[in-house]
Amino acid sequence: MIVKEPKFKKITVIGSGYVGTTTAALLAHAGFHVVALDIDKHKVEMILNGKSPFYEIGLDTLISSAIAKKTLSATTNYEEAIADSDIIFSCVGTPDNPDGSSNLSYVFSAAESATPFFKKGAVFVQKSTVPVGTGRKVIPLLPKNVAYVSNPEFLREGTAVFDTLLFDRIVAGGNDNKSVEKVLDIYRQLESRNKQIAQIVPEIGNVFSDIKSHGGQYISTTLESAELIKVTANAFLALKISFANSIAKLCDETDADVVGVMDGIGTDTRIGRAFLNAGRGYGGGCFPKDVSGLISSALEHGVDLPIMTAATEINDSMAGYIVQKAEKFLGSFRQKNVAVLGLSFKAGTSDARKSPAVKIANLLAKEDASVICYDPEASEEAHPNLNRGVVIVEKLDEAIKDADVIFVATDWPEFKDPSIYRSLKKCKMIVDCMNCLDKDAFKSGVAYIGVGRNGD
Ligand code: UGA
Numbered sequence: 426m427i428v429k430e431p432k433f434k435k436i437t438v439i440g441s442g443y444v445g446t447t448t449a450a451l452l453a454h455a456g457f458h459v460v461a462l463d464i465d466k467h468k469v470e471m472i473l474n475g476k477s478p479f480y481e482i483g484l485d486t487l488i489s490s491a492i493a494k495k496t497l498s499a500t501t502n503y504e505e506a507i508a509d510s511d512i513i514f515s516c517v518g519t520p521d522n523p524d525g526s527s528n529l530s531y532v533f534s535a536a537e538s539a540t541p542f543f544k545k546g547a548v549f550v551q552k553s554t555v556p557v558g559t560g561r562k563v564i565p566l567l568p569k570n571v572a573y574v575s576n577p578e579f580l581r582e583g584t585a586v587f588d589t590l591l592f593d594r595i596v597a598g599g600n601d602n603k604s605v606e607k608v609l610d611i612y613r614q615l616e617s618r619n620k621q622i623a624q625i626v627p628e629i630g631n632v633f634s635d636i637k638s639h640g641g642q643y644i645s646t647t648l649e650s651a652e653l654i655k656v657t658a659n660a661f662l663a664l665k666i667s668f669a670n671s672i673a674k675l676c677d678e679t680d681a682d683v684v685g686v687m688d689g690i691g692t693d694t695r696i697g698r699a700f701l702n703a704g705r706g707y708g709g710g711c712f713p714k715d716v717s718g719l720i721s722s723a724l725e726h727g728v729d730l731p732i733m734t735a736a737t738e739i740n741d742s743m744a745g746y747i748v749q750k751a752e753k754f755l756g757s758f759r760q761k762n763v764a765v766l767g768l769s770f771k772a773g774t775s776d777a778r779k780s781p782a783v784k785i786a787n788l789l790a791k792e793d794a795s796v797i798c799y800d801p802e803a804s805e806e807a808h809p810n811l812n813r814g815v816v817i818v819e820k821l822d823e824a825i826k827d828a829d830v831i832f833v834a835t836d837w838p839e840f841k842d843p844s845i846y847r848s849l850k851k852c853k854m855i856v857d858c859m860n861c862l863d864k865d866a867f868k869s870g871v872a873y874i875g876v877g878r879n880g881d
Contacts, residue, residue, distance in 0.1 A: 431610045434458050437510040439535045441468040441478055441499070443710075443776075444552055444578045445516030447585040450477075450484055453491035454622045455615040461499040462506040472499040480775035480802045483586040483626035490625055507542035512611065515539075516552045516578070518710075525717030527556050536566045548572045548604045554659070554715055556722035557652045560599075572604035575648050577655030582709065583773025587629050590619040594642040598651025609643050616641055656722075659715040660733055665700040666707050667736035670743055673703035673877025677750070683877030684860055703877045704859040705781040705834060706743035708770035713740075713779045743876075744784040747832075748792065751856045751874055755830065758794035762851070764828035765789065765796060766821070767835020768811075769803035777807035782834035785858060787812045789832070799824035801837055821845065830854045836861035846871065 434457055438449040441463040449472075453459040461472050468478040475489030491497035500506050507513060517531035532553055539549070549571055551560060564573050575598045580588040595612045597605045615622075623633040646654070673683040683703045691698025707713065716733050723730045752758060770780040777783055780803075790796045790812045797816045800807065804817045811817070818824050821839065825831055829851055833840050836859040843866035846855060854872040855862065867873035 430456065430614055431607060435460070435510045436512045436514065436611070437462055437506045438514045438516055439463075439506075439539065440516035440518070440531075440553070441465070441472060442516065442518055443479065443481065443582050443585055444580065445514070446472070446477055446479075446484060446488070447481065447580060447589055448514055448516060448552065448578075449497060450487040450491055451586065451589050451615060451622065452611065453494075453497035454487060454625065455611075455618050457496070457611070457614075459491070459497050460506045460510070461497065462501070462503065463499070464501055466501055469499045469501050472497070481582065481585050482773065483629050486626050487586065487622075503538045504542045507539045507547075509544060510547060511544075512548050512550060512607065513539060513543070514550045514552050514576075519553050519555060519714070519718075520710075521714035521717055524721065525714075526721035527554075527714070527718040529555060529559060529562075532559065532563065533566065536563050540567060543568055543571045545570045548574055548607055550574045550576045550608055552576055552578045554578070554655055554711070554718075555652060556656065556718055557649050558722070560648045560652060572599060572601040573648070574599035574601075574604050574608050575651035576608050577651060579655070579658065582776055583771060586626060587632065590615070590623055590629070591633075591639055592616075592641040594644050596644045596646065596651050596654050598646040598648045600648065602645070605645050609645060612641070612643070656715050656719045659712055660719050660736075662700045663707055663712045663716050663740070664732065664736045666702070666712075667739040669701040669703040670706060670739050670876070674746070676877035681877075684875075702860060704743070704861075705747055705785060705876070706740040708779040708781045708784075709776060710778045713737075744781045744788055747856065747858050747876060748785060748788045751830065751832075751854065752792065754872065754874060755854060758789055758792035758830075761794050761829040762827050763789050763794040763796050764824040764831045765798040766800075766824065766831060766833045766840045767803075767837055768798055768800035768807035768817075769835050769837075772835055772837045775802040775806050777803045777810065780807065780810075780835075782858070783807050783810050785832055785834050786815050790815050794830075797824045797828070800835065801839065803835075825849060825852070828852050830856065832856045832858055833862060834858045843867070 436457045437460045438445045439462045449459045449461040471478045475492045477484035515535045517535045520528050522528045560575050597608045599605050623630045676683040687701040690696050720733050765786040768782050799821050857875040860875045864873045
């Protein structure tokens with residue numbers, strides 16, 4: 426692929442969360458000089474010391490090598506970061522308000538703080554997930570000679586580097602076609618170097634060498650469509666998960682196994698198998714808030730989205746549903762030793778925001794179980810959200826050795842090995858909250874309970 430290299434070199438990335446840090450680290454290896462800008466001194470110091478502010482495969486290596494090459498730097502100072510930048514990515518958080526709507530205060534304050542320092546002709550790129558119509562409200566805050574482009578992000582936590590290097594699509598929308606093309610050119614350059622960059626990170630390089638051909642799509646569209654593509658994609662994936670969980674409840678009442686059912690429908694290319702894994706539901710910093718944000722922004726436009734309200738209700742029910750199902754089998758959790766394996770909202774991340782695994786641990790504690798949790802990465806982040814009395818241990822073995830019941834609440838690879846459960850003396854039941862275990866490995870002695878799996 427012949428790629429016309431963009432003429433500019435300096436890029437600033439505002440916000441050092443998952444999206445901003447991954448974007449900054451990778452662009453710093455793709456031929457650009459990148460400045461990571463964050464108001465949090467601690468995050469900036471970590472990046473300057475060659476470390477990612479959170480756990481994500483490959484990021485430490487990418488950051489430390491880019492800092493050493495001097496293609497990446499970090500600062501808390503807006504003027505220093507923005508003044509000679511050609512492209513400014515805004516990757517700040519958009520948490521939810523108590524009523525479920527999106528809190529856009531960081532989005533507006535990032536634009537306002539940068540405004541005095543833009544150079545003429547700079548492009549302000551919105552990567553934060555925002556409700557449709559937000560761009561139109563940000564544009565008046567910017568100088569007239571600065572263009573605005575919406576360029577939503579689709580990376581997943583846990584595979585952030587991989588997803589950014591091997592993307593399905595890049596979406597960019599705005600009024601000024603030249604600026605939209607400038608943004609797309611950045612990714613064309615990144616894609617042309619993706620194999621080379623992947624070699625820096627061994628875990629990712631190995632996967633890359635198995636991939637024969639790949640071509641990400643470049644989608645140039647209107648500002649509003651770009652904004653809506655992002656939230657609609659997340660909402661649809663959430664819908665798929667809640668659909669699978671509804672069918673799992675039906676499977677529990679019949680002789681069907683939800684894994685087989687979803688495998689069966691997933692072969693239909695119109696449906697696809699992805700995001701049809703039933704279990705304790707979705708969590709994290711994206712799906713829950715993006716779904717509630719979509720419902721709320723649609724209402725502002727007079728549009729009701731009951732389909733998404735239903736998806737949220739089903740999702741919210743899953744942790745309680747699993748605990749009740751296990752309780753029915755066991756009689757009572759009172760004074761039982763229960764191990765909860767996994768606290769993060771999914772494997773591969775230290776992120777425990779809105780984690781259904783944390784919800785399960787808390788529900789078990791409410792049932793008077795003596796709860797011991799273990800997670801390889803998320804203990805620190807989960808700790809503030811766990812009820813008093815819930816204990817976190819540092820080793821898997823410590824959590825399970827005296828357990829009467831084990832809940833596998835996050836699908837970390839180390840929990841999937843059946844041999845870790847074989848020598849346990851007291852354990853009567855394994856509750857597979859993510860249907861990630863081989864249920865046939867538990868036939869003798871220990872009861873296996875999945876979500877929507879035949880014969881539970
Ligand atoms: C999600 C999207 O997948 C990304 O494309 C998007 O960029 C990101 O949100 C974002 O908006 O920033 P992420 O939240 O990192 O990414 O995680 P996912 O891998 O999508 O998983 C979300 C949740 O759904 C997890 O709790 C996971 O365990 C759960 N899940 C996923 C299921 O319960 N079943 C499935 O079949 C798949």
